[in-house]
Amino acid sequence: MVKIGNVELSSNILLAPMAGVSDLGFRYLARKYGAGLTYTEMISVKALCFGNRRTFDLLALAENESPSAIQLFGSDPEAFYNACRLPELQKFDIIDINMGCPVRKVVSRGEGSALMKTPTLATEIVKACLEGSNKPVTIKHRSGYDHETAPEFASLMEKAGVSAITVHGRTREQMYTGAADWEVIKRVKQAVRVPVFGNGDIKTASDVKEMIQQTGCDGVMLARGAIGNPSIFAEITGKQVDIDIFSDIMTHINLLKSTTHEEAIVGLMKCHLMGHVKGKVGARDVRFSVGAAKTLDDIIEIAKRIAEC
Ligand SMILES: Cc1cc2nc3c(=O)[nH]c(=O)nc-3n(C[C@H](O)[C@H](O)[C@H](O)COP(=O)(O)O)c2cc1C
Incomplete structure (x- = not known):
């Protein structure tokens, strides 16, 4: 290695x-x-x-x-x-x-x-x-x-x-x-x-x-x-790990909570969520919601939609 x-x-x-x-x-x-x-x-x-x-x-x-x-x-x-x-x-x-x-x-x-x-x-x-x-x-x-x-x-x-x-x-x-x-x-x-x-x-x-x-x-x-x-x-x-997008996004948010405040977390998560929807069906609507998100609750709702895509 x-x-x-x-x-x-x-x-x-x-x-x-x-x-x-x-x-x-x-x-x-x-x-x-x-x-x-x-x-x-x-x-x-x-x-x-x-x-x-x-x-x-x-x-x-x-x-x-x-x-x-x-x-x-x-x-x-x-x-x-x-x-x-x-x-x-x-x-x-x-x-x-x-x-x-x-x-x-x-x-x-x-x-x-x-x-x-x-x-x-x-x-x-x-x-x-x-x-x-x-x-x-x-x-x-x-x-x-x-x-x-x-x-x-x-x-x-x-x-x-x-x-x-x-x-x-x-x-x-x-x-x-x-x-x-x-x-x-x-x-x-x-x-x-x-x-x-x-x-x-x-x-x-x-x-x-x-x-x-x-x-x-x-x-x-x-x-x-x-x-x-x-x-x-x-x-x-080739690492074998279960992938659970919603749980990953929640882990991501919870880790950010230990270093910064809600407004900053919303800003950071918008960029990550935009990456999640790239190339997915229905991406346009979700991207619009990401752009409009103001609170962590908004971000979590969008994360649920992304996980279902
Ligand atoms: C949003 C953004 C922030 C970046 N910040 C840094 C940085 O802090 N330090 C750095 O060395 N490169 C930074 N880069 C450059 C990337 O590390 C990388 O060299 C570049 O994006 C090319 O790789 P890619 O074609 O795979 O994106 C940044 C790139 C992007 C898109």
Whole structure:
């Protein structure tokens, strides 16, 4: 099985960090169905260093998240170092650094995918995390900023000391559009010795097989293809688990209750429920109800309808 540094994963199929999506409840379900690793959404090192309470709420882990990973973002090596030393971060087994976020607000501060344009700074950040923690440090980056640089970039990051690399086969310019280029994942795999996880456009179990075959990558990371469909991990890994959609949605809601308030839960669950209805008969009506939902009771009623679809 794949190892990231000294951390062994139970499967090489991972759930991606997704801001506003990979919450505690969703991560619990993904692990239940066989995901080998789940990540918190991207967390600002600056917010951690300033002691922002809301940010600390994002650090809650589900009981089945072992091993666990936190994804950090920022551009100041000292802030990464200080964040890694915080007592609240010691429960995580792996520190992942976001070098792929394409959002203008993030990139304009030299964070996320902008780090692919400043490999010296990216190296300093990796080293700061290694100094600040005794955990394996990993990175997730794109195929490049505006053109492909991922193989050279990955090789530099390996020299800096990362223990694994996830490559999303799109440039920053592409944001989330167009088809992901899996060939770049193959070139990164050939450029480094640490495990490489491929990411981009995996929607089915056969996509997983195809990506591994085409690129030689050590594992894959699913993002949008898993939203509203956490049992896809069982389909891919062959894990035998009973699937009960309504009970999963209730578990998801109950886990969120331990970290946040009703209004926030309704917002989070709308995104997951939209994923559940995608491609189903009667989806249009249910999608309308999801959009109009205001309370948790509304969400639970919709969950009942989805389970009956
Ligand atoms: C709503 C949303 C939020 C995301 N947030 C993050 C994030 O916090 N950190 C990160 O590294 N990537 C983030 N991503 C990118 C995904 O992890 C993934 O790289 C991308 O969606 C490509 O995979 P896919 O084609 O399977 O969706 C996000 C993507 C989406 C759709």
